Amino acid sequence: MTRPDAAITVIESGLVRGYLHRPAGPAGDGLVLTHGAGANADSPLLRAVANAFAESGVQVLRCDLPFRQKKPFGPPSPAHADQDRQGLRAAVHEIRAITPGRIFLGGHSYGGRQASMLASEEPGLVDALLLLSYPLHPPKKPASVRTAHFPALRTPPFFVHGTRDPFGSVEELSMALALIPAVTHLVAIESGHDLLRGNFDVRGLVVQPFRDTLSA
DSSP: OBOSSTTEEEEEETTEEEEEEOOSSOOOOEEEEEOOTTOOTTOHHHHHHHHHHHHTTOEEEEEOOHHHHHOSSSOOOGGGHHHHHHHHHHHHHHHHTTOSSOEEEEEETHHHHHHHHHHHHSTTSOSEEEEESOOOSOTTOTTSOOOTTGGGOOSOEEEEEETTOTTOOHHHHHHHGGGOSSOOEEEEESSOTTGGGGOSOHIIIIIHHHHHHHHO
């Protein structure tokens, strides 16, 4: 089953449900990309990021987390976050089976947090992380930081963060990165938590810098 754009194929396999973006030429690397707590795999930000990576030759699987597969609206349950990580693990295996190169894992907000937690639990699962608007703490609760797993994170993370993000300022996030033993990178975008819904130069500000860090 395909969408009007023949380069995008619908994937439904076990815990994995989403859209596979195939580049025009041979795929080298692969990226699994997922959404935040209030969105799904068809969010404008994820579509923009997936398209930009696919145009650069990366095969991208943007997928719905298990909680979103079970209900079309509403936030995830903290008690079932491990199931969302299981879904991400399954998506990584799905794209690894069809991609010859390196595999990256990422997501927006909640999805990125679960991706980073999975990578901290399984250091060799993927080669790098793409974390969009990492939710460092709940809005107006700077003491409730979500960094307990950072000291165990040995997969290089690439953070993209809005300068007006209520879930943590760029300065707060910069300080938190000192907890991570892997090499980290941080790109600031003039935006809030939604990263302008992908309405910016994604290829120039995210894709190219991300790929440059991997070849440095």
